[in-house]
Amino acid sequence: MIDISKEEIKEQHWHSRSAFVMAAIASAVGLGNVWRFPYIAAKSGGGAFLIAYFIALFTAGIPLLILEFSLGHMSRGSPPTAFAKTVGKKWEWAGWFTVFAPFLITLYYIVVIAWCFSYMLYSLDLRWGANAEGFFLSNFLGLTSGPEILGGIRIPVLIGLIMLWFLIFVILYKGVGRIGKICLILVPVSTIFLVIMVVRGLTLPGAIEGISYYLTPNFSALLNYEVWLSAYAQVFFSVGVAMGIMITYAAFLPRKSDLSNNAFITGLADAGTSFFAAFAVFSIIGYLSFSSGIGIENLGIAGPHLAFVTYPTGISLLPFAAAAFGMIFYIALQMVGITSAFSMVEPISNSVNMKWRVSKTKATAIVCVIGFFASLIFATGSGMHWLQILDHFVADFALVIIGLMECIILGYVYKLYRLRQHANDVSDFRIGRWWDVLIKFVTPVILIFILAVAFYENIRAPYMGFPVWVILVGGVLPIVAIFLLSFVFMKVKGKEVEVKE
Amino acid sequence: MNSLPLSAIAMLIFGATVLYGGLVYFLYRALKASKKC
Numbered sequence: 001m002i003d004i005s006k007e008e009i010k011e012q013h014w015h016s017r018s019a020f021v022m023a024a025i026a027s028a029v030g031l032g033n034v035w036r037f038p039y040i041a042a043k044s045g046g047g048a049f050l051i052a053y054f055i056a057l058f059t060a061g062i063p064l065l066i067l068e069f070s071l072g073h074m075s076r077g078s079p080p081t082a083f084a085k086t087v088g089k090k091w092e093w094a095g096w097f098t099v100f101a102p103f104l105i106t107l108y109y110i111v112v113i114a115w116c117f118s119y120m121l122y123s124l125d126l127r128w129g130a131n132a133e134g135f136f137l138s139n140f141l142g143l144t145s146g147p148e149i150l151g152g153i154r155i156p157v158l159i160g161l162i163m164l165w166f167l168i169f170v171i172l173y174k175g176v177g178r179i180g181k182i183c184l185i186l187v188p189v190s191t192i193f194l195v196i197m198v199v200r201g202l203t204l205p206g207a208i209e210g211i212s213y214y215l216t217p218n219f220s221a222l223l224n225y226e227v228w229l230s231a232y233a234q235v236f237f238s239v240g241v242a243m244g245i246m247i248t249y250a251a252f253l254p255r256k257s258d259l260s261n262n263a264f265i266t267g268l269a270d271a272g273t274s275f276f277a278a279f280a281v282f283s284i285i286g287y288l289s290f291s292s293g294i295g296i297e298n299l300g301i302a303g304p305h306l307a308f309v310t311y312p313t314g315i316s317l318l319p320f321a322a323a324a325f326g327m328i329f330y331i332a333l334q335m336v337g338i339t340s341a342f343s344m345v346e347p348i349s350n351s352v353n354m355k356w357r358v359s360k361t362k363a364t365a366i367v368c369v370i371g372f373f374a375s376l377i378f379a380t381g382s383g384m385h386w387l388q389i390l391d392h393f394v395a396d397f398a399l400v401i402i403g404l405m406e407c408i409i410l411g412y413v414y415k416l417y418r419l420r421q422h423a424n425d426v427s428d429f430r431i432g433r434w435w436d437v438l439i440k441f442v443t444p445v446i447l448i449f450i451l452a453v454a455f456y457e458n459i460r461a462p463y464m465g466f467p468v469w470v471i472l473v474g475g476v477l478p479i480v481a482i483f484l485l486s487f488v489f490m491k492v493k494g495k496e497v498e499v500k501e
Numbered sequence: 502m503n504s505l506p507l508s509a510i511a512m513l514i515f516g517a518t519v520l521y522g523g524l525v526y527f528l529y530r531a532l533k534a535s536k537k538c
C-alpha cells in the first residue's frame with residue numbers, strides 16, 4: 001500500500017462542505033435538465049408527471065445517491081478501489097466498468113458543448129437567420145446523408161473541442177480541490193443566467209400558453225406504466241448515479257461528513273433545476289408558437305433540436321436584445337455542460353491515478369488526450385449520426401446495467417446494511433431499513449423493467465432506422481469493449497493507494 | 502388564454518413546495534448541524 005503525499009492530500013480534498021455539495025449538484029445538473037426534463041414532463045401528463053417524478057426521486061434517485069456516497073466515503077477510493085475493498089478484489093472490474101461509461105458519454109457530450117460555444121458567438125449577429133434548422137444541419141454541422149459518409153472535420157467544432165479538453169485538463173489535474181472552487185462559481189452564475197432567461201421568457205406574449213402546456217395536469221397519464229418508466233428513467237439519468245462520479249467525489253470527504261443530508265440536497269437541487277429550467281424553455285416555446293402560429297406540439301421541444309433550432313428561432317423573434325439573450329442562453333448551457341463533463345472524466349482519471357500511482361497530472365493528461373482524439377469522430381459531418389447512436393445505447397443500456405449491477409453487487413454480494421450503518425454513523429439523521437428494501441428490491445425491479453422495454457424496442461426495429469452494422473459499431477461495440485476492458489484493467493497489476501485525511 | 506388554468510397553478514405550487522421547500526429544509530438542517538463537511 002502506498003500513501004499519497006501530504007501535498008496531494010491537501011489538493012485532493014474538498015475545501016468545504018459547500019464545495020462538495022456544489023460539485024455534486026454541478027455534476028448532476030447538465031444539458032438533460034434543460035432539454036430532456038421539460039419535454040418528458042410535457043409529453044407524460046404535464047403537471048401530473050411531477051407526482052411520478054417525485055416518487056421516483058425519493059424511492060430511487062436519492063437512495064442511489066446515498067448508496068454511492070456511502071460506498072465512496074467508506075472505501076476512500078476510486079470506484080475500482082471501492083468495489084475491490086468493500087465487495088472483494090474480484091469485483092474490481094465493476095468499478096472500472098462504472099468509470100468507463102461516463103468517459104464514453106463525455107466523448108460526444110463535449111462536442112455538444114463545443115456546438116454551444118460556436119452558437120454563443122453566432123448569437124452576436126443571429127447568424128442562423130430565418131432558417132435555423134437549415135443553418136444548424138447544413139451550414140454548421142455539414143450533416144452527411146448517413147453515418148457511413150464521414151465528411152470532413154468541422155473546424156468550429158474542432159476549435160471548441162481543443163479548448164474544452166484543455167479546460168478539462170486544467171480543472172482536473174490538481175484534484176477535487178480545484179473542482180470545488182470552480183463549481184462554487186459556476187453553479188450560482190449559471191443559476192442567475194437561468195433566472196434571467198425565465199424572467200425574460202415569462203414577460204413575452206404567448207409565454208402563459210407555453211407554461212400551461214407544461215404544467216396543466218392530465219392525471220389519467222398516471223395510469224400508464226410508460227409515464228412511470230419515463231419518470232424513473234429521467235431521475236436515474238439526471239441525478240448522476242451509475243457513473244462513478246458520486247463514489248469518486250465522496251472518497252475525498254473528511255471522515256465525519258453528513259452523507260444522507262448531502263444526498264437529499266443534491267437530488268432536490270437537481271430536480272429543482274429541471275423544474276425551473278422548464279419555465280425558460282416553455283415560455284420561449286409559447287412565444288414562438290404565438291409569433292409563428294405553429295402549435296406547441298409541432299415545435300421541436302427536446303434534445304439538440306430544442307437548443308439549436310427551436311430556441312434560436314425564438315431568440316431571433318425577440319423584440320429587443322436578442323443577441324444578448326442568445327449569448328446568455330448558450331453561456332448557461334456551456335456552464336451546466338462543462339461542470340458535468342469534467343465530473344465524468346474525473347472518475348477515470350482518478351482511478352488510473354490511484355491504481356498505478358501515476359501522478360494526477362499525467363493521468364489526467366493521458367485521459368484528456370485519448371478523449372480528444374476519440375471525440376473527433378463526433379466533430380465530422382457524420383458526427384450527429386454517431387452521437388445519436390452512442391447516446392441512445394449508453395443511456396438506454398450501459399447506465400441502466402451499471403445501476404442494476406451496483407444494486408445487485410452491493411445489495412446481495414456485499415452486506416448492504418454496512419453501508420447504511422456507515423451513512424448513519426456519520427450523518428445528521430438516520431436512514432432506516434426502508435433504504436435496504438429500495439436498493440435491493442424496488443430499484444432493481446424498475447431498472448430491469450426499463451432495460452427490458454429498451455431491449456424489446458431495439459429488437460423490434462433498428463434505432464432510428466440506422467443499418468444494423470452501424471448500430472453494432474456505434475452502439476453495441478463500444479459498450480462491449482468497455483465491459484471487456486474492465487476485466488483487462490482489473491488484471492493489470494497496480495499499486496494500491498488509499499486516500500487519507 | 503390570458504392566465505394559467507387553476508390545475509396548472511396547483512401543480513406549480515405543489516412542485517415548488519416539494520422541491521424548494523425540501524431543499525430549504527435540508528439546507529437548514531445542514532446549517533443547524535454546522536458540520537465542517
